[in-house]
Amino acid sequence: MGGETIRKATIDLVRENNRALILRALRRGGAQSRTALGQVTGLSPAAISGITSAMLDEGVLLQADGESGTAKARGRPQVKLSLNPLRGCVVAVMIAVNRIRLKLVDYAGKECTESHVDVAALEMQRGEFIRTIGDAVFSLLDETLNAAGPLSRIEVSVQGITDGAGEKILWSPVLRAREIDLARRFSRRFGVPVSVMNDCAAMTEALQWIDPPRYRERFAAILIGYGVGMGLFLDGAPLVGLRDSAVEFGHMNHVPEGALCRCGRRGCVEAYAADYAIWRRAKGKDDQKLVAPPSAEEMALIEDRARQGNEQALAAYREAGCAIGFGLGRLFALIGPVPVAFTGSGTRTMDLLEEGLRDGFEQSLVEDLRGELVFETLGDEAALVFKGLAMGALNRLDTEDIAALQVSS
Amino acid sequence: MGGETIRKATIDLVRENNRALILRALRRGGAQSRTALGQVTGLSPAAISGITSAMLDEGVLLQADGESGTAKARGRPQVKLSLNPLRGCVVAVMIAVNRIRLKLVDYAGKECTESHVDVAALEMQRGEFIRTIGDAVFSLLDETLNAAGPLSRIEVSVQGITDGAGEKILWSPVLRAREIDLARRFSRRFGVPVSVMNDCAAMTEALQWIDPPRYRERFAAILIGYGVGMGLFLDGAPLVGLRDSAVEFGHMNHVPEGALCRCGRRGCVEAYAADYAIWRRAKGKDDQKLVAPPSAEEMALIEDRARQGNEQALAAYREAGCAIGFGLGRLFALIGPVPVAFTGSGTRTMDLLEEGLRDGFEQSLVEDLRGELVFETLGDEAALVFKGLAMGALNRLDTEDIAALQVSS
DNA sequence: TTTATTTATTTCACGCTCTGAAAAAAATGT
DNA sequence: ACATTTTTTTCAGAGCGTGAAATAAATAAA
Numbered sequence: 001m002g003g004e005t006i007r008k009a010t011i012d013l014v015r016e017n018n019r020a021l022i023l024r025a026l027r028r029g030g031a032q033s034r035t036a037l038g039q040v041t042g043l044s045p046a047a048i049s050g051i052t053s054a055m056l057d058e059g060v061l062l063q064a065d066g067e068s069g070t071a072k073a074r075g076r077p078q079v080k081l082s083l084n085p086l087r088g089c090v091v092a093v094m095i096a097v098n099r100i101r102l103k104l105v106d107y108a109g110k111e112c113t114e115s116h117v118d119v120a121a122l123e124m125q126r127g128e129f130i131r132t133i134g135d136a137v138f139s140l141l142d143e144t145l146n147a148a149g150p151l152s153r154i155e156v157s158v159q160g161i162t163d164g165a166g167e168k169i170l171w172s173p174v175l176r177a178r179e180i181d182l183a184r185r186f187s188r189r190f191g192v193p194v195s196v197m198n199d200c201a202a203m204t205e206a207l208q209w210i211d212p213p214r215y216r217e218r219f220a221a222i223l224i225g226y227g228v229g230m231g232l233f234l235d236g237a238p239l240v241g242l243r244d245s246a247v248e249f250g251h252m253n254h255v256p257e258g259a260l261c262r263c264g265r266r267g268c269v270e271a272y273a274a275d276y277a278i279w280r281r282a283k284g285k286d287d288q289k290l291v292a293p294p295s296a297e298e299m300a301l302i303e304d305r306a307r308q309g310n311e312q313a314l315a316a317y318r319e320a321g322c323a324i325g326f327g328l329g330r331l332f333a334l335i336g337p338v339p340v341a342f343t344g345s346g347t348r349t350m351d352l353l354e355e356g357l358r359d360g361f362e363q364s365l366v367e368d369l370r371g372e373l374v375f376e377t378l379g380d381e382a383a384l385v386f387k388g389l390a391m392g393a394l395n396r397l398d399t400e401d402i403a404a405l406q407v408s409s
Numbered sequence: 410m411g412g413e414t415i416r417k418a419t420i421d422l423v424r425e426n427n428r429a430l431i432l433r434a435l436r437r438g439g440a441q442s443r444t445a446l447g448q449v450t451g452l453s454p455a456a457i458s459g460i461t462s463a464m465l466d467e468g469v470l471l472q473a474d475g476e477s478g479t480a481k482a483r484g485r486p487q488v489k490l491s492l493n494p495l496r497g498c499v500v501a502v503m504i505a506v507n508r509i510r511l512k513l514v515d516y517a518g519k520e521c522t523e524s525h526v527d528v529a530a531l532e533m534q535r536g537e538f539i540r541t542i543g544d545a546v547f548s549l550l551d552e553t554l555n556a557a558g559p560l561s562r563i564e565v566s567v568q569g570i571t572d573g574a575g576e577k578i579l580w581s582p583v584l585r586a587r588e589i590d591l592a593r594r595f596s597r598r599f600g601v602p603v604s605v606m607n608d609c610a611a612m613t614e615a616l617q618w619i620d621p622p623r624y625r626e627r628f629a630a631i632l633i634g635y636g637v638g639m640g641l642f643l644d645g646a647p648l649v650g651l652r653d654s655a656v657e658f659g660h661m662n663h664v665p666e667g668a669l670c671r672c673g674r675r676g677c678v679e680a681y682a683a684d685y686a687i688w689r690r691a692k693g694k695d696d697q698k699l700v701a702p703p704s705a706e707e708m709a710l711i712e713d714r715a716r717q718g719n720e721q722a723l724a725a726y727r728e729a730g731c732a733i734g735f736g737l738g739r740l741f742a743l744i745g746p747v748p749v750a751f752t753g754s755g756t757r758t759m760d761l762l763e764e765g766l767r768d769g770f771e772q773s774l775v776e777d778l779r780g781e782l783v784f785e786t787l788g789d790e791a792a793l794v795f796k797g798l799a800m801g802a803l804n805r806l807d808t809e810d811i812a813a814l815q816v817s818s
Numbered sequence: 819t820t821t822a823t824t825t826a827t828t829t830c831a832c833g834c835t836c837t838g839a840a841a842a843a844a845a846t847g848t
Numbered sequence: 849a850c851a852t853t854t855t856t857t858t859c860a861g862a863g864c865g866t867g868a869a870a871t872a873a874a875t876a877a878a
Contacts, residue, residue, distance in 0.1 A: 009426035017418035075825020076873040241745030252742035253773035333661035336650030364662035484854020485844040
């Protein structure tokens, strides 16, 4: 309301805005006729006609010349327009512990090819690491051949902290190097825009496309597993810090002077809710001693024990849930209640966490006015992250590159 | 980046945007020549000429016909344009405990008249309360006579919770009634748009105008006194909840199962940092018992005692600061570090709070990466609130009413 | 098979925007 | 009185969306 930086508007801005409007309608609603686009966007038939014919010429759109979907209607049949898959493609890169996964998605949003590289990233030098990813992208492009258009964007996700501009990895628990300027290095090598984002931020972009009624203006995505991460979507965009990717829910303090966290401080949410925290609590270890990250098998053992009624294991899950619940309560105290999506390996035991979670939430909740805690648990976080990376990249491609009017034409 | 709802753009949008741009330049930079406006906005001389001549005709702008500020320059002298004070006026209403204060500000931003009504708001019925404020606005308008233009907007602030749309007071500690729909009632009586906002939200709007270099994109305003409130400015606009005014920093949990708060829950920041919390701690009272709000004299007594080295009093201030420090650390964990402005009666003892504040902040801080805690203490909160109300109202008047092109013309 | 009807899309005149260049205005210097 | 300098206005030009009319492409009816 107060201080958005307004910029000068020219006539071009109108066209760019309306081009983006039409692209978004097609991306969200799939192939549509010009008439349908007119209804969705509110633009006049004349405007739709002008804009789409330009985009057809540019090779951005495709006209469904063949059959008409709506047969035997009375008048002239609608001709459906769709995004041209060959207009370009984006590559989504997900950096995980010891494995880099890649997917290539065409302009229409279809996943074409994928690959992965197993690497000991924690032991790699910055240069080698960057080269490895670059080579993997190159191979994937090679493999795709002519199944998709030319590379248009690369989008990278990583667990950890990226910079606010989406250019660098500042720090990641899965990497040894710091301050890795992926964007500059890759955009030089591939000649296309490159962004880096936190994996939880990528998940929020995905949720928006997967379940728009629920995840619309404001919502949060929480990843529980090796650590605890959060992506926050606020007023139509992922919240990103001015200097870094912000949203360090896992390292928000839960209890002053509380349990020891990997980060060296005490009482972080993560020190109660991450794998290692649950494990050490269930094992009755000193919560002021750090433990090595437990394996999936070890966590399964703890889970079994809890399900068999072991008090200490149950308490570990309860306290983990409680830390998250208090954290959510504190978040809601600051930005109001928002729907939450949980993912990650830690959500396998969501039923064990839930009691503590609701308990902690209730205790830290401000007012009964504030509405209920609305959350759901989503399975495969990797699929979410990829979806978010791809849709984010395509969306930026639409608005920044394709909707934008070329200076020379 | 992801999902801003784009709307259809027409040619009118361009004009409206550029009109708003020029109005903002004049409001921020004071009277300026057309040339200067061109440099600030980036618009061509032709565009500036067209827009300003329309606004002069409409009576929005005023031309400084008399002397030229920059004498004896070589060429044709610049003619300064300014906002026409008589274009309209706004009334800012600040609802405080037992006193309602009003200021009338002309379109150019000058405070014209002010008044106040002493009322026992806590004992008033909804209808009587609304009528009392309305009458006060009426009297103020009467008193102003022709010193300002016609009433264009009313902006009301209140301590407590307003709705997200800025129409109702949902709950306030200084009022008995709930769900007071001021906007509808007043806009019917006065025939102008009316907004209601939380007092801390108003302060953020003020900070933006008072010290733009420091308070630009993101910052927080914290009011310490009878209670603890916060206004959060995020990406160019005050953060407001979807259903209510959100940002309940004072009732964000500090310690699970902690001290008893006025709100009935335990461990809220306010239960450590508000007047009554400091008082009861310094007096060695049970922190699980609520106490009546201490008077200014009683608080001064506690302050004296602390300054004389009384351990218990010092601890009260230290713990109050600590609660705020932890709260800030948690806020920063979620949205990244932002500059903070403190106001309110509680800041008289900022020196006593500061040690605990920095201590708590350090303990809850995530990384040394995250930058230092930058804050300042500002004196008179009422002045800030009024400034915020007035500038907010004028800004909305500019963008929503004056920049907007009339349908019939 | 031909004609009427219906619906989708395109075309065109119009009014609006900003821009760039040229013209006009208003001061000072010579 | 004329040249110079700077500000402001004017005007042609290109681009945009709109609304109305024209065109296209199908089915239903004759």
